[in-house]
Amino acid sequence: MADISTSAVVPPRAAGSLAASGAKRRRDARLRQRLNMAVGLVSIPLFLLLWQLIAQAKIVNPILFPAPxxxxxxxxxxxxxxxxxQDLAASLKRVATGYVVGSIVGVGCGLLTGRSAFFxxxxxxxxxxxxxxxPIAFVSIVILWFGLSESGKVFLIVWGVFFTVWLxxxxxxxxxxxxxxxxxxMLGTPRRRLVGEVVLLSxxxxxxxxxxxxxxxxFYTLVAAELAGAFAGIFYRIQLAQQNMQTGLVFAGLAALGLISFIADRCFAMLAQRLVWWR
Amino acid sequence: MIRKPAPIPLRQTGEVEIDVRDVTIAFERDGGELVPAVDRVSFQVRRGEFICLLGPSGCGKSTLLNAVAGFESPYEGEVVVAGKSVTGPGPDRGVVFQQPRLFPWKSVKANVAHGPRMAGKSRAEAGAIADELIEMVGLTRSANALPHTLSGGMQQRVAIARALANRPGILLMDEPFGALDAQTRSVMQESLLRLWAQLDTTILFVTHDIDEAVLLADRVLVMSAGPGRIIRDVAVDIPRPRTIETTLGADFQALRRECLDLIRQQSQKAFEGNTDA
Structure with a gap:
């Protein structure tokens, strides 16, 4: 019992003596962070380079697998x-209209069914x-219902968006x-204002x-929508290019789809942080 | 077995503000059997009084408070507040819950201003009321902060300010300091007493902490466990202002002893009841 040493006799520390080890820690952390960022930056170029090499090596049919x-x-x-x-404008217009309509109806129905056991x-x-x-299963009936009009395409996107937002x-x-x-x-919020003041925000x-x-x-549903007959649009262009064996354009179209929905998702993520500002 | 509380001589000249008349509230067991949580409870609170409902956990004291707040409707009997039968919650009765329950998306000031805004006050008027109350609870520097950035004690001070913002005649408090650490709780108790002295508010305060009840209350209503009944109405005639020092006095200790004996009998009875079942 008596031989247990304690740290009671450590001499006081000189001012700033921790600075050196602190600086080293910070340097190390910064280095690791930069390395990870660099790896992230080369990810896509590296993939493209590999693709280019395979295409040029003529291992695969260059018409089916065009080089980058x-x-x-x-x-x-x-x-x-x-x-x-034109294609971008046509596709974005469909997506935006369908998304906005589907979301509004979805939130509305969700409030109704969430609040009322009856509904x-x-x-x-x-x-x-x-x-x-x-939604793609509806393409045939949508063509019969709406013909080749825009409302049929918007309907499909509304269908795709609605259920997720509703649930x-x-x-x-x-x-x-x-x-x-x-x-x-207890603060006197009237019943009709509870939804706006508490339920919706909660x-x-x-x-x-x-x-x-x-x-x-x-964006998934956009593909189904443009399958239902269109005169412009990203996926319309992909189909057209496929019929003409323009595989380069097919891939360009795919890349455009990927890029656009990626950008849309990123934009929404930034918006989401502002929407739920208190978190 | 259950002694009817002796009538208490009037020490406050106010009129009856809360009148609980033969209130029974039951809850339904899984089998559909109705079990009374509160059984034929009657008591009165006069304007400006500070009343503590004291009892072991599960004695139905929070249920009783919720009936006064209008969150629970009695199976039998009624609650009359300022001459009117209670049918639901309302801005005449501010409530402070055990958890702060602040609106997480609103700043401290907007939380406190919510009540006045709902009462139709302009943004500027409501803001002025909020500023005044936030100052009274000592949080002026945090007025624009969001609730989650505050400590538990600070959040509960905001909740008190918010409950007072409609200038309610009655403040109902449901173990408001139960979730706080001992030091913070003691500071909060003293500041609540100062606040109450400044305002003309009737307070009904639920707690299972005997020291808290005796320190704060004009009268302590001691409740029995399951079904909840009021078994004694203990008048606390310790002079005010009271502080933490008050708890060291002999008069405090005697009253504490009286409540402690009652509570222990009840806890013992509840314990034996459970082992028999």
């Missing part, structure tokens, strides 16, 4: 001809059965903290997750 340089040339021609701008009983089973049907809103509303509702009630983190998933879905 061929794809780049096709992409530049696409842009230079002005068709890219949950009435609509819940119906929505749960309709939800798993992939996340419904769950978010059901999980609303009843304690906050009571707090609002469910917002859930709704935002649904809205973000729906961004991706709206």
């Amino acid at each position: 340089t061929v794809v780049a040339r096709a992409a530049m021609e696409w842009v230079a001809s002005g068709e890219f701008a 949950s009983g009435l609509l819940g089973p119906l929505f749960q059965v309709l939800r798993p049907i992939p 996340s809103t419904h769950l978010g509303v059901q999980k609303v903290d009843q304690g906050l509702v009571r707090a609002a009630q 469910a917002l983190p859930f709704i935002v997750v649904g809205l973000r998933t729906a961004v991706g879905i709206s």
Whole structure:
């Protein structure tokens, strides 16, 4: 018992004596961080380089697997001809319209079924059965219903977006903290204002997750929508290029789809942080 | 077995503000059997009084408070507040819960201003009321902060300021300091007493902490465990202002002893009841 040493006799530290070891730690951490960032930057160029080498080595059919340089040339021609701008505008318009309409209806229905057991009983089973049907399965009937008009394409995207947004809103509303509702009630919040003051904001983190998933879905569904006959659009261009064996343009179109939905998702992620500002 | 509380001589000249009349509140067991949580409870609170409901956990004291708040409706009996039967929550009764339950998306100031805004006050008016109350609870420097950036004690001070913002005649507090550490709790108790002295508010305060009840209250209503009944109405005639020093006095200790004996009998009874079942 008596021989246990304690640290009571450590002499006081000279001012700034920790600085050296602190600086070393910071340097090391910065170095590791830069290395990881550099790896991230070379990821895509490295992939393209590998692709280029394989294409040039003629291991595969160069018409079916065009080299990145061929794809780049096709992409530049696409842009230079002005068709890219038309295609992009047509696709984005469909996605944006379908997304906005689907989200608004989805949030509205989610509030209704989440708040009221009556509407949950009435609509819940119906929505749960309709939800798993992939939008692409509706292409044939949509052509019969809407012909080649824009409303048919927007309908498909609305269909794709609606269920995800509805379900996340419904769950978010059901999980609303009843304690906050009571707090609002005792402060005199009228019943009709509870949704706007508490329920919607309390469910917002859930709704935002649904809205973000729906961004991706709206681009998947765009492909189905443009399958239903279009006169412009990114996927329309891909189909056309395929019929003409312009594989370079097909790949350029695929890359454009990937890039656009990636950018849309990133933009939404930034927006989401502002939407749920208190987290 | 259950002694009817002796009538207490009026020490406050105020009129009856809260009148709980033969209130029974039951909850449903899984089998559908109704079990009374609060059984035929009656008591009155006069304007400006500070009343503590004291009892072991599970005695239905929070249920009783919720009935006064309007969150629970009695199976039998009624709660009358300022002459009107309670049918739901309202801005005449501010509530402070055990958890702060602040709106996480609103700043401290917006949380406190919420009540006045709902009462139709302009943004500027509501803001002025909020500023005044935030100053009273000593949080002026955090007025624009979001609740999650504050400590538990600070959040609970915001919750008190918010509950007072509608100038309610009654403040209902449901173990508001139960989740705080001992030092913070003691500071909060003293500041609540100062606040109460400044405002003309009736307080009904639920706690299972005997020292807290005796320190704060004009009267301590001691409750029995399951089903909840009021078994004694203990008048606390220790002069005010009271501080933490008050707890060292002999008069405090005698009252504490009286409550402790009652609570222990009840806990013992509840324990034996459980082992028999």
